[in-house]
Each structure stands twice: as structure tokens, then as C-alpha cells.
Amino acid sequence: MKKLFVIFFLFSAIAIGGYFFYTKIYKAEVADVWSLVPENATLVYETSNVVRNWNNLQKRALWKNLQRIPFYKSLKDNFESLDSLGDRSGQLDELLTGNPLLISLHVTSRDDFNYLFFVELPTLKGQSLARKIADHFKKQTGFSHIQRNYNDFSIQEVTHNASGETFSYIFYKNYFIGSFAPFLVEDVVRIIKGEVDKTFSTENKNLFDVTKLENDDGNLYINSRKVQQLIGIFGKEGKSDLNNQLRNFCQSTFLDLTLTNEDILLNGFSFNNAGNGFLNTFRSQKAGKLEMTNVLPNRTASLFHLTFENGDRWKTNLLTYWNTNLPEQKKKWDQLNVQDKITPDDFFKWFGGEIGLANLEPIDPLEPEKLLVVKPNDLNEALNHLNRQSETLHATNGDSIYHEVYANIPLRQLTVEELPGKLLGPAFKGFTQTFYAPIDGYIVMANDVEVIKSLINDRESEDVWGKSVKQNEFLESTLKDSNLSLIVNTANIWGSLVNDLSPKWKNFAQLFELPLKRFEMIAIQFSSVEKNFFTSMLVRYKEIKQIEQFSTNYLLVQNAFTEFPIGTKPYIVRNPTNGSREILLQDVSDQLYLIDSQGKLIWKDSLNGQIKDGIKQIDFHGNGGKQYFFITDRHLHIMDRNGGYVEGFPVEVSSEAHLEKSNVIDYDKSKRYRFLVSDRMGNIFMYDKNGTNLDGWNPRKVNKKLSSSPFHIRVRGKDCIVTIQEDGVVNIMNRRGKMYPGFPLDLKEQVHNSMFVNVGTTFSRTAFTTLTDNGQLIQFNLEGAVLKREQLYRPSKATLFKLAIDALGRTFIIARQEQNRLSILDKNGKVIFEKDYVLTGDLDIQFYNFGRGVQIFAITDKEQEFTYLYDATGNLINYQPIESAHRIGLMYFESQNKYHVYKNYENQFSILEYKR
Numbered sequence: 001m002k003k004l005f006v007i008f009f010l011f012s013a014i015a016i017g018g019y020f021f022y023t024k025i026y027k028a029e030v031a032d033v034w035s036l037v038p039e040n041a042t043l044v045y046e047t048s049n050v051v052r053n054w055n056n057l058q059k060r061a062l063w064k065n066l067q068r069i070p071f072y073k074s075l076k077d078n079f080e081s082l083d084s085l086g087d088r089s090g091q092l093d094e095l096l097t098g099n100p101l102l103i104s105l106h107v108t109s110r111d112d113f114n115y116l117f118f119v120e121l122p123t124l125k126g127q128s129l130a131r132k133i134a135d136h137f138k139k140q141t142g143f144s145h146i147q148r149n150y151n152d153f154s155i156q157e158v159t160h161n162a163s164g165e166t167f168s169y170i171f172y173k174n175y176f177i178g179s180f181a182p183f184l185v186e187d188v189v190r191i192i193k194g195e196v197d198k199t200f201s202t203e204n205k206n207l208f209d210v211t212k213l214e215n216d217d218g219n220l221y222i223n224s225r226k227v228q229q230l231i232g233i234f235g236k237e238g239k240s241d242l243n244n245q246l247r248n249f250c251q252s253t254f255l256d257l258t259l260t261n262e263d264i265l266l267n268g269f270s271f272n273n274a275g276n277g278f279l280n281t282f283r284s285q286k287a288g289k290l291e292m293t294n295v296l297p298n299r300t301a302s303l304f305h306l307t308f309e310n311g312d313r314w315k316t317n318l319l320t321y322w323n324t325n326l327p328e329q330k331k332k333w334d335q336l337n338v339q340d341k342i343t344p345d346d347f348f349k350w351f352g353g354e355i356g357l358a359n360l361e362p363i364d365p366l367e368p369e370k371l372l373v374v375k376p377n378d379l380n381e382a383l384n385h386l387n388r389q390s391e392t393l394h395a396t397n398g399d400s401i402y403h404e405v406y407a408n409i410p411l412r413q414l415t416v417e418e419l420p421g422k423l424l425g426p427a428f429k430g431f432t433q434t435f436y437a438p439i440d441g442y443i444v445m446a447n448d449v450e451v452i453k454s455l456i457n458d459r460e461s462e463d464v465w466g467k468s469v470k471q472n473e474f475l476e477s478t479l480k481d482s483n484l485s486l487i488v489n490t491a492n493i494w495g496s497l498v499n500d501l502s503p504k505w506k507n508f509a510q511l512f513e514l515p516l517k518r519f520e521m522i523a524i525q526f527s528s529v530e531k532n533f534f535t536s537m538l539v540r541y542k543e544i545k546q547i548e549q550f551s552t553n554y555l556l557v558q559n560a561f562t563e564f565p566i567g568t569k570p571y572i573v574r575n576p577t578n579g580s581r582e583i584l585l586q587d588v589s590d591q592l593y594l595i596d597s598q599g600k601l602i603w604k605d606s607l608n609g610q611i612k613d614g615i616k617q618i619d620f621h622g623n624g625g626k627q628y629f630f631i632t633d634r635h636l637h638i639m640d641r642n643g644g645y646v647e648g649f650p651v652e653v654s655s656e657a658h659l660e661k662s663n664v665i666d667y668d669k670s671k672r673y674r675f676l677v678s679d680r681m682g683n684i685f686m687y688d689k690n691g692t693n694l695d696g697w698n699p700r701k702v703n704k705k706l707s708s709s710p711f712h713i714r715v716r717g718k719d720c721i722v723t724i725q726e727d728g729v730v731n732i733m734n735r736r737g738k739m740y741p742g743f744p745l746d747l748k749e750q751v752h753n754s755m756f757v758n759v760g761t762t763f764s765r766t767a768f769t770t771l772t773d774n775g776q777l778i779q780f781n782l783e784g785a786v787l788k789r790e791q792l793y794r795p796s797k798a799t800l801f802k803l804a805i806d807a808l809g810r811t812f813i814i815a816r817q818e819q820n821r822l823s824i825l826d827k828n829g830k831v832i833f834e835k836d837y838v839l840t841g842d843l844d845i846q847f848y849n850f851g852r853g854v855q856i857f858a859i860t861d862k863e864q865e866f867t868y869l870y871d872a873t874g875n876l877i878n879y880q881p882i883e884s885a886h887r888i889g890l891m892y893f894e895s896q897n898k899y900h901v902y903k904n905y906e907n908q909f910s911i912l913e914y915k916r
Helices: 003-017 019-025 050-058 061-066 070-084 091-096 127-139 182-192 224-232 241-246 278-282 311-325 327-338 344-350 379-397 419-424 449-460 469-476 490-499 503-511 513-517
Strands: 043-047 101-109 112-120 143-150 153-160 166-172 175-179 219-222 252-259 263-271 300-307 351-360 370-376 403-406 409-414 434-439 442-446 484-489 519-529 532-541 555-561 571-574 581-586 591-595 601-606 612-618 627-631 635-640 659-665 674-679 683-687 711-715 718-724 729-733 756-758 767-771 776-781 786-791 800-805 812-818 821-825 831-836 843-851 854-861 866-870 889-893 898-905 908-915
Touching: 101 182, 101 224, 112 182, 153 182, 166 182, 175 182, 224 252, 252 532, 278 311, 278 519, 300 490, 311 327, 311 344, 311 351, 327 344, 327 419, 344 351, 344 379, 344 419, 351 490, 370 379, 370 449, 379 409, 379 434, 379 442, 403 449, 409 449, 434 449, 442 449, 484 490, 490 503, 490 513, 490 519, 503 513, 513 519, 571 612, 571 889, 627 659, 659 711, 767 800, 800 843, 812 843, 831 866, 843 889, 854 889
Parallel strands: 612 659
Antiparallel strands: 043 101, 043 219, 101 112, 112 175, 143 153, 153 166, 166 175, 219 252, 252 263, 263 532, 300 351, 300 484, 351 370, 370 442, 403 409, 409 434, 434 442, 484 519, 519 532, 555 908, 571 581, 581 591, 591 601, 612 627, 627 635, 659 674, 674 683, 711 718, 718 729, 756 767, 767 776, 776 786, 800 812, 812 821, 821 831, 843 854, 854 866, 889 898, 898 908
């Protein structure tokens, strides 16, 4: 890609310098430049005023962004150097102003592309400047000049001796034509000699009948049939899914280019004369709106969205398209009838004209998460059909029916591998299993039941597109009605995108990650208009100052003071009325404080001891109100926002208990809570909402102290209570405290870390990961089988290892502490960054993965009472630690690119703010 920017300078210099020679062979006849562009061009950029467009580009925030890439910066410097040869008198502008320029892009190898440049040269203007530039290059010792003969045509070549790059060019009639790929110039020569009949213009005739905007930033002509070849050069070999989706998409596309302060806009038309492109399946279908925003989580990386007026006609067109272009796909459709005992036509009977495929931001690029959202004509009819189909499939396969209720929403499974892909085409692949549920009037399918549960949770916390100000602002700028849309969130898709790139382009992406990710949102849309398709592309980018300039100090937003030194971390809770964030904390005299978002004390109350293992916010009455659950040495507490106790609480566990760990269980998100607690002897108690100690848990003895809080997971409708002891024994029990087969499992190592769980669709596919005291990373499944045991690098016997799960429980990192050096490792044991500290004791590690590529590591030195905040690359935020005696709380506000740090120090609670 860097060639583009080096080329532009050399091309301009050589083109103008060549004018001196050109005038000696100038011919009066004028050539049609489009007749010289080879047929193998993927796209062509056209401008009639390169100087005006160049000046317009430099005024935009986009240009500030691009200059972060070194060769963009050098482009500007080169133009300024070139202008200086004309004594900065404007002669260069005069020479270029009003002269048409074409730049065509061509795939030149398996993993690269190059350009041809076509510039119209004036007849007399600028002759003196041309001499100066020609003389300038003659004096340069770093370049070599040769002339070679090809097909009785003189080709000039200039080679940069240091890099070995050669620029080839010719003069033909009134045009200068050049490229850094010599064979592309030879292609033009063959056209001139009449050896080639096809050119870009003959193969894309429709593009030249379109009305073009005046005074825009140029025009883009696309040979859409070759786009798949261009995209293919960036990906790993063997990655053909995307190419299959793009194969015969349409014939050609014309777009007008306009730059604004924050957008790149391209509008025009796509054509499909042959009638067999994918776009043609939507011909004469009235375009619809994107209405499913309330079932699209904010961690959506890309959305492939379709609308149609007549589903039966679209299905017929789709099958015709497959028969012609993708016969293998048509076979998969037919297999649904014969092999899978499914009638695919029945699905289209309830498809209601809106379909969306959401690829979610992956924690692990090798395990993508997908959501298929379908608007039904009638929700009950759709559910009846799917339920009957599910029962038939289970009866045929001899399996038990999977059925689960979560948050009062039924979840079921269709046991057909790649069902969406067989129904709708290659773009919908990735469903090795398919789960479905009715949500907000839509049928939502996912390749993992946990993805649907996560969506339900996101809706409850309003973490969806429909509630995102930033997302809605972007969507307001896109086409309101379209038949086909592809919407991409760059930060969310980055991990999977980079993973799919070839080594060459992966290195490029990683090297220039920051400027590339500033192109934060992209939308490509097509809407049927008579026989063609109105086409729109919108790219939104951020200014540098919004995401790169860190303030040098933290801004104090709020603070409050307690009577005695604070003894806990700040616990962030929600105000049930207005949704604002409030804080619970306790001082060393056992007083509990509730502080509002303005730093005002709402109430304080004295407890019968220090809070253990944190505070959990619940909706005890199921009416949207909020209460707070926590434990002290011998009691379970549930208090409301006014500081009063819920009836029946506090509950005394035992006069001899010394409680340490706790958790809240909501088996099916029905708010029928269970409260799980354990003491220092390894006794585990479970209580219902009424404070009744349940059978099997009064107490359930495991004989050893737990190393982390007990927790609950549900797999295929079976509830599992999970604990791990400090001696490395894992217990997994059912609701009544009975061990599942394979447990207890003895890891035979001391463990003082939590367990990370990746919930699968079966017991064998549900994996737990923990880290032993001596640095063994152990993974086992719900059947009690150890899947992996890996010893991490351990510099000495004194080395400490910690496993830190991110705040949302989606992934984890590893901390390795050796004397005064701390190493942060990813979940595969690869070092992310390392830091040295002075006089450190035990360090407390927190990890926040907010998605969209935003990660924060909080390291608290309890002895020094400092917390260090690092970004994803290990840079200390604001170049300073903050005073904090405990773990912090952290909130990220994406729309404003700011963070709030909640911290306690001595008797002061503070909220600090910093921006990116």
C-alpha cells in the first residue's frame, strides 16, 4: 500500500519533468484516456482538478489522521519540495489545475496490488517549470535512467538505486502514463497497438452514462466483478468465504466522492446488466428500514442486513442466482429436504421482510459469536413452526429436546449443522449449532445459547444499538431505506479482521492500528431503483484529538468524606429511579455509606461487622427496584436504597460461622434468588429469598477453605454449583449439593485463584481454566477430564501468579510477579507488557475489557497505596499513579471517550475523570 504514496510524488515529478521531452513529440490529436485503461482494473479514481482536491483533503481532520502513517506525511513533504522547484510561485498549481487525472488499481500478485497513472499534459504551459524539474532529476545521484523498447514502443524507466523500485512510463499523444509495475504499462502498450480488444470502458459501459456531481472530490468507477479478487489479496490463503459472498455480486458501480469534516461519502449507482448478480435478487423489491436495533448488542462488529417486500419472490430469485453462480449452495438447500428432513420453503412462509446477521466482537477470533435476527410475519406462527421442527429433528436423531427458560424467554435448539448457511447462503455460515428464542418481536438465532443469554442481559442493561446515542447518530447519517446494508464497527471487528489477514497485511494492520481504527464506522448500502441500485458508502472517522490526547492530570469530578478511614473498595450501584451511578462503601468502624452521583451522602448505618466478598445489587421484589446483598462474619444482609432491611433480614448463618465468600444465584433470570455463602472451614450454605437454609446445604461440607467465591452455571438446562478449594480440589454439584460424575476433581496443586469458565453446549464442551500457585495453567471440563496442563515460565520459587478475570467475565489475563517486576500475560501466556516497581509487596490486579479494543489494567500496590492504570499497550495513563488503598471501580463512557475512576483513600472517596 505504501507504493501509492511514494508513487504520487514520483509520478508528479516525472510526469511534469517528462513534459520537456513530450513537447518534442507532441501530436495534435487527442486520445480518449478511458480507451487506454486495461480491462483488469478493479477500480479507477478520476478527478478533473487534483490541486483543488488535494487542498481540500489537507483541510480535513481525515488528513491529520492519515499523517500518522509515515508515508502520508512524506507525501505532503514531497509536494512541498516539488512546489519549491517552481520558486513557490504557483506554477505547479497552474500546471496541474484543470488537468484530468486517472488512477487505476490492479491486482498484481497473490498478496499485492499496484496502480496505473494517467495524466493529461498541457501543450505549452509550464514549460520553464518542466525544464527545472527535468534538470533537477538529472542532477540526482540516487536515480538511474534507462530507455527500453517494448513492442516498438519506447518505455522510460527511472529506478531508485537504494530501494530498487522502478517507475515505468510512456508518452502517448496527449497523455503521460506510468506505473511502478512495468507490466501494467505494457498492458497499455498492447491496447495502443490494437492487440487487446477489451478495456475497462468497453466492459463497464454503464458507468459512463451516469450524471456526475460538479465540484466534488472525484469519481470512483468500480469493476465489481473483480472486487472479490482485490479483497482476496489481504486474506490468508484458503479463506474463501468472503470471496464466495462477493462472487458475481453485481457488474459495476459508479460513486461520487465527497469529503466532509467527519465523513467520507460516496453515492452513485450499481449496475447488473447480465441479470444474474446477487444484487439482482432484490430487483423491484421495495427497500425497508433497519428496525432491529433493540436486538443488536453494542458489541456487534458487523451487521449484514437485508430487506425485501415479497419474500417468496426473493427466494425464487435467490435460488436462480445459486443455480447460475453457486451450484454447491443450491445442493446444500436441496440437502435440507433430503438429508436433514427440513422443508426450507416453510421458513420463507413466515420470514417477514427483514433479516440481519450480526457478527459480534470476538474474545477469541477462533470462536466467533453470531446472531441471526429475523422479523416474522406472525411471531406465533414462526415459533410454532420452529418448535415443531425442533421436535421432529430430536425425534429423528433420538436426542432429548433442549428447552430452557431464561428471563421468562424460552430457548430451544435446531439440530441441523449450518442451518442458516443452507437457507440463506455463504454469508450466513458459522452456525455449527443453532439456538433460537423470541425477543422483542423477532426470532433470534445464535451459534451458542450463551450468545442469546448475553443479548438478553444486554437488553436489560440497555447496551444495544437502539439505546446508543453514538450508534443512532451514525445510523441517522445512512440511508433510511435499503435492500442490502453492511455496517461495520472497526474497533469491534478489529480482532477477527487482523486474525484473517495474510502475514504481510497483518503486519501492516498492527503497525498502523491506531490511525486505521479511527475510521470507526462504515456503512455500505444498496437500494433498488427501477433496474439499477442506488449505492451509498459512508465512512466516519475521529479526529486525533478525540482519541489520542491524554490529559496530563486527572480531573476531580466528585468527592465525599467519611468519619473514619475507608475499609473497602467503592461498590458502584445503580439508582433504580434515574439510572445514575451511586456508591456503597464501608469505613473501618463498620459504618456503611450510600453516596449519590453528586457526592452527597444519602444515608449511613452501622453494621455488625465488616463486609466480606463485596456487595451485589439485586431486584429482590422483581419490580425494577434495587436492593443490596452482602455478608458479614455471621450474617446475610439485604438492604434497600433507603437503608432499611428487606423483611426477614439480616439472617444469622451460625453462631460459630466465620463467613468469607458469597454469591447470588438466579437460575433462570426469574429473580427467584438463592444466596450461596461459605465460611473459612469450607462449609457451604444456600438460602432462598425468605432466608430459609435449603436442604443439602445446611451446610454442605467440603472440608477445606475455598480459594474463590462459589458460583453457578447452567448447561443444557442443568444447574451446576462450582467451587474450588485452596488445596486444588474442584467440586461441582447440582442444586441439592450432590456431586456430578467426575467430581470432586483433585488438581493436586495449591490454588488461590478464581476459575474462568467458558460455558459450552454440553458438559464435555464446557471448559474451566484456573492457575495454580506455582504457575500451572490447568483446563478441565464439566465431565472432570483435564484438557490441558501447562507450566508457565517461572523465574524462581518466589514467583507469584494471579489470574484476573475481566469485569464482564468474558476473558482473563495472567499476572506474574517476580520480586519487583510484574509481567502481564494474555490468556495464552504471551507477555503483553512488563513493569518494574520499587519496594512492592503483594499487588492486586484488575482487568477491564470494555470491548471496541478498549482495555485497562489496574495494578494496586497495597503497601504503597498507589494504583497504576495502564492502557492496552502498557502505557501509564496520565503518566502518574493515583492514591488508592483498595481496588478501584472504573467506568468507560464511549460516546464521550472518557473514563471515571472510583477510588478510596484514607477517609476520602473520589471520582476522577480522564479522557482519551
